[in-house]
Amino acid sequence: MTSRSCLTVILAAGEGTRMKSSLPKVLHTIAGLPIVAHVAKAVHGAGGSDIALVVGNGADQVEAAVRSVTANVTVHEQAERLGTAHAVLAAREAIMRGYDDILVVFGDTPLVETAALEQARTKLAAGADIVVMGFRPTVPNGYGRLIEQDGRLVAIREEKDASEAERKIGLCNGGLMALRGDGALELLEKITNNNAKGEYYLTDVVEIANAAGKSVVAIEISPDNVIGINTRVELAEAEAIWQTRKRRDMMLAGVTMRAPETVFFAHDTLIEADVILEPNIIFGPKVSIASGAVIHAFSYFEGAKIGPDANVGPFARLRPGADLAAKSKVGNFVEVKNAKVGVGAKVNHLTYIGDAVVGASANIGAGAITCNYDGYNKHLTEIGANVFIGSNSSLVAPVSIGDNAYIASGSVITANVPAEALAFGRARQEVKEGRATQLRARYAAQKLAKKAE
Template sequence: MTSRTCLSVILAAGEGTRMKSALPKVLHPIARLPIVAHVAKAVHSAGGSDIALVVGRGADAVRDAVKSVVSNVTVHEQKERLGTAHAVLAARDAIARGYDDILVVFGDTPLIETAALDQARARLADGADVVVMGFRPANPAGYGRLVEKNGKLIAIREDKDASESEKKIGFCNGGLMALRGAGALQLLDKVTNANAKGEYYLTDVVEIGNAMGKSVVAIEIAVDSVIGINTRVELAEAEAIWQTRRRRAMMLAGVSIQAPETVFFAHDTLVEADVSLEPNIVFGQGVSIASGAVIHSFSYLEGARIGPKAEVGPFARLRPGADLAEKAKVGNFVEVKNAKIGMGAKVGHLTYLGDATVGAGTNIGAGTITCNYDGYNKALTEIGAGTFIGSNTSLVAPLSVGDNAYVASGSVITQNVPADALAFGRAHQVVKEGRAVELRARYAAQKNAKKAE
């Protein structure tokens, strides 16, 4: 099949009014990727490297979402909404270029699996002219039934038009279709709008194809693959299905997840075998975790790279640019942004490291912060290897602390610290004997005066 050319027509011009959103329906995210981009990735994986994207509202944004995951995309505007066949014919120029296979999919079906598309293309390779992708829902009521005879698909009967015997059919139309490229336009051009709504229905190609003596068949695919998103309720349901699939795939690949239902992945999360994920972890985009690492509970990671046997959390936040080397540790209530933490370095708790480098084996005490922003510009803090930064230290960037240096607790460091040096940055302590008694009396009087008002 790899030698067969394929065009995937993605229908993404629907208004999506039931989403009740200013954002076009197909741009709502699942696993932090727009719905339509999930569809584009699936068809691309099935060999549909050329994509004809049929758009309506928000055309530029929809195009950009698809081009973020695949490159070979042509955009075709459906100016009027006159049915699914009319939408496909908006891509007439692309179809006319001549492909072996044409896949027709919807931009709001993000759970379509590559295996289903591969199956449809395989039937085209075996000689079919039209392949309809069907499914078997628990309750077929309301769905169009796929009426078969002698292994051929002879009709798609809408529920309201179905006879009593046809309503007993459990095999239903999923809407997705594959067409042999040669003759596809001939079929589509024969679709008319002679129906109550005056629309051009793609499903009519089934009876048209049979009348022309073409081979029309149906294949069964998973129910999840044809789920369309029309409301925010369905969006959340699809997210849950996607997450369940990804969690299962992760665990089968050797990742330990203690409470799978509480861990949420992004579409591009990369986790190697022998990583351990505790409950209640959320991944933003751009996270990779190397083997042997442990992510403790209630951590949020985005744009971060976690090295082998590193440890994160609990209650840690890793922001874009966080880069932990092997056996590095970022503990509870630590935030790291655009910072490299060296091999075996420890950032135990209650710390913010932004725009920084931390050398191997260094220990960062609780309450330490890098003061990296002056209100206009960011500056870098460089902390060497084997260094000890005492608790409650403020490192005012730009700043360099050398290897094996020692910074005393409670310091505000504004000048570079050489290697092997000891740095103090504290204000001079003053003690005034008995002054606490005077202060208490003054403050109590102020409080009582307020109460008397």
């Protein structure tokens, strides 16, 4: 398959008015990735790395989304909306470059799978001139039927034009198509708009190819592959399907999930085998987790790297730049941002670590924070190996705490602390003997006075 060249025409010029959005519908996201980029990933995986992108509204943004997946993109504007064949021919210049295979897909079908596209290309390699991808919906009402005879696809019949016998056919047109590059343009140019709507329908190429003695076949793919997104309801439904697929893939790859339906992944989440995920965890983009890590419930991660055998949560938040080394611990109600937490270091609870380096085996007490922002700029806090930071301490950056240093609880540290040193940064405690009795008497009198008013 890799020896055959392939061009993929992605049709992404639709207005998407039913999305009720100023954003082009193909730029709405599933798992944090634009719909059209999901399509580009699938075709790239199937060897269709050269992409002819047919655009309309928001062309620059749509192009950028596709280029985030592959750089081999040419952009073609469809100024008028005159049907699917007209849209494909907007990419005439790219088709004329000459390819063994041409895939035609839609920019709003984010669940299309690489395997389905590979199946179509395999049929082309075996001698087919056109491959139409069909599916079997539970209820076929409203779909065009694929009419086959002796293993050949002879026509695509719209339901309103189908006979009673044809309407009983369960294999329906999914819209996705593959064409042999040699002769594809000649077939496409023979499509006319001699129909009630005056549009050029790509489906007409099937009968045109048959009339020319070409080999036209249908393959069956999963219905999920052809789900198009037209509303936000459909967007949410597609997200649910994508997440279900991802959870299954993760578990089959060796990830333990206590309640899979409550864990939500981003498109690029990387998790190694033998990681344990408890319920109610959300992954934003750019998160990786190494083997042996345990992620406790109700945690949120984005742009974070979690090392082997680390222990995180519950109720932890890792923001971009968080980098937890092996066997480190980030506990409940801890937030880490742009900070490295060293091997075996512990940040157990109620703590903020931002713009910092925490050394190996350091212990950060409850309520300790790095004061990294002065209202204008961020500053670095360096905490050495084996450092103990007492509870409710504030480290005012820029500041450095040397190896094996000890920070007393409740301290505000504004100057560097040398290695092995003990630092206090709090007011001296005073004890007034008998003063508590006097205070109680005074407060009780005040309370009685208020009641008497």
